[in-house]
Amino acid sequence: MGGHQKEQTREMYCSNCGSEMIETSCPSCGRSLPPTARGVIDPTTQLMLAGWGRRVGATFSDNLILVIPTSLCVALFDQIGSNFLGGLAGFIVVALYMFRLLSGARGQTIGNRVVASRVRDAETGRMITWQKALQRTFFMAIYSIAVFALPRELILLVVIVAVVDNFWALFDPRKQTLHDKLLGTIVVIA
Numbered sequence: 001m002g003g004h005q006k007e008q009t010r011e012m013y014c015s016n017c018g019s020e021m022i023e024t025s026c027p028s029c030g031r032s033l034p035p036t037a038r039g040v041i042d043p044t045t046q047l048m049l050a051g052w053g054r055r056v057g058a059t060f061s062d063n064l065i066l067v068i069p070t071s072l073c074v075a076l077f078d079q080i081g082s083n084f085l086g087g088l089a090g091f092i093v094v095a096l097y098m099f100r101l102l103s104g105a106r107g108q109t110i111g112n113r114v115v116a117s118r119v120r121d122a123e124t125g126r127m128i129t130w131q132k133a134l135q136r137t138f139f140m141a142i143y144s145i146a147v148f149a150l151p152r153e154l155i156l157l158v159v160i161v162a163v164v165d166n167f168w169a170l171f172d173p174r175k176q177t178l179h180d181k182l183l184g185t186i187v188v189i190a
Contacts, residue, residue, distance in 0.1 A: 011041075011046055012041050012046055012047065012048060013045065013046040013047055013125060014026035014028065014029060014031055015031075015047050015048075015118050015120060015125070015188045015189065015190055016029050016031040016190070017029040017031070018125065018126065020046075021033075024037065031190075033048065033116075033189055033190075034116045034189070034190075036116075037116070037189045038051070039051055039175075039189055040175075042125070042174055042186060042188070044122065044123060044125070044174075045120065045121075045122070045123075045124065045125030045186065045188075046125065047120060047125050047186070047188040047189075048188060048189045049174060049175040049186060049187070049188055049189070050115075050117040050175065050187040050188055050189050051175060052169050052170050052175065054115045054116070054117050054187070054189070055115075055117070055166075055169060055175075055177075055187055056166075057111070057114065057115040058109065058111035058112045058114065058115045058117055058187075059111060059166075060111070061110065061111035061114040061115070062097075062098075062109050062110065062111035063111075065097075065110055065111070066093065066094055066097060069093050070090045070093045070094060071090075073086075073089045073090050073092075073093050074086040074087065074089060074090040076089070077089035077090075091141050091142070094137075094140065094141040095137050095138070095141040097109070098133075098136070098137040098140050098141060099130075099133055099134055099137040102119055102128065102133040102136060102137060103128070103129075103130040103133035103134070105127075106118065107119050107120065107127045107128060108190065112187075112190070113190075116189060116190045117187050117188065117189055117190055118187070118188055118189075118190045119133075119136065119185050119186075119187055120185065120186055120187075120188050121184060121185065121186075122174070122176070122180070122184045122185055122186045123184060125186075125188075128185055132183055132184065132185060135183050136179065136183050136185060139179045139182075139183070140179075142158075143158065143162045143165075164178070165177050165178040165179055168181075174186055175187065
């Protein structure tokens with residue numbers, strides 16, 4: 001393992017309440033890591049980092065949840081106004097979903113719940129502030145809705161940026177994407 005990572009058997013804190021865990025269970029809140037929890041312990045927060053597969057699973061699940069309401073909203077507002085108005089309406093649907101759930105008590109979207117991960121502050125390991133949730137929401141909503149709102153010539157550029165951003169976590173010692181680094185967040189196993 002790299003110099004920035006600790007082995008899983010060392011001291012670790014609960015992503016739910018912040019207390020020190022005993023093996024994979026928290027004596028304070030009773031939360032246990034899922035049986036499939038494998039990963040490295042972040043040296044800054046002492047939380048187990050979610051790997052790339054969990055992150056992809058959460059994104060896939062969230063996109064499945066959002067595709068129908070976003071598509072309907074975009075189609076409706078495209079008919080009423082313009083392609084831009086449809087894209088804006090779709091952006092609002094995605095943004096409301098992301099912001100509401102990331103700034104909530106769990107700090108998880110439904111996709112995060114499916115794969116047992118949470119978004120946390122990269123420095124403290126605590127729940128992210130509503131400001132960070134809003135910033136993260138903005139980034140994620142832009143990716144999700146760009147396909148509907150941009151001219152076809154620009155969609156490829158957005159896809160390239162999104163791919164580089166998300167694949168960055170494969171090589172990063174803290175498993176962060178570029179938007180995680182920019183916003184000061186990490187994704188941990190719940």
